[in-house]
Amino acid sequence: MIRDAAAKGPCVIVGRCGDYVLRDMPGVLRVFVHADENFCVEKVTELYNVDRKEALEMIHRIDKRRAEYYKYFTGRDWYNASNYDLCLNSSELGFEKCVEIIRAYMEIRMK
Numbered sequence: 001m002i003r004d005a006a007a008k009g010p011c012v013i014v015g016r017c018g019d020y021v022l023r024d025m026p027g028v029l030r031v032f033v034h035a036d037e038n039f040c041v042e043k044v045t046e047l048y049n050v051d052r053k054e055a056l057e058m059i060h061r062i063d064k065r066r067a068e069y070y071k072y073f074t075g076r077d078w079y080n081a082s083n084y085d086l087c088l089n090s091s092e093l094g095f096e097k098c099v100e101i102i103r104a105y106m107e108i109r110m111k
Contacts, residue, residue: 015066019083020074029106032084033098039091085109 002021005011006028013022019030035043037059044055070078081087086105088098 017070017073020070020076027110029086029102029109030084031102032081032087033090034087035089035091 002013002016002018003025005013006022006025019028022028037056040059041052041055044050044058045052048055048058050058067078070076076083086102088101090098093101
């Protein structure tokens with residue numbers, strides 16, 4: 001399904017090892033957006049209305065599952081920057097700046 005979507009034209013694939021599935025396809029931009037723990041906790045407590053401890057547990061549990069899923073299907077480390085073309089820290093940049101940087105990078109790379 002990921003390859004079919006990408007073959008039809010520009011699209012955004014979030015997760016599901018999309019970077020790995022599309023690794024041989026030209027024009028693919030592989031991006032990893034991360035944030036520091038305090039930023040993530042703040043966002044999760046706001047979004048899900050949970051306390052700090054529960055937010056931290058959720059973050060650790062979900063990130064562990066993501067890393068295990070990625071490792072199982074790709075044999076790679078999800079956190080390894082060499083798997084991606086661009087790695088951004090959203091806690092430093094903010095979400096809007098991350099979008100701006102991704103767009104600018106795409107424009108430069110796709111010329």
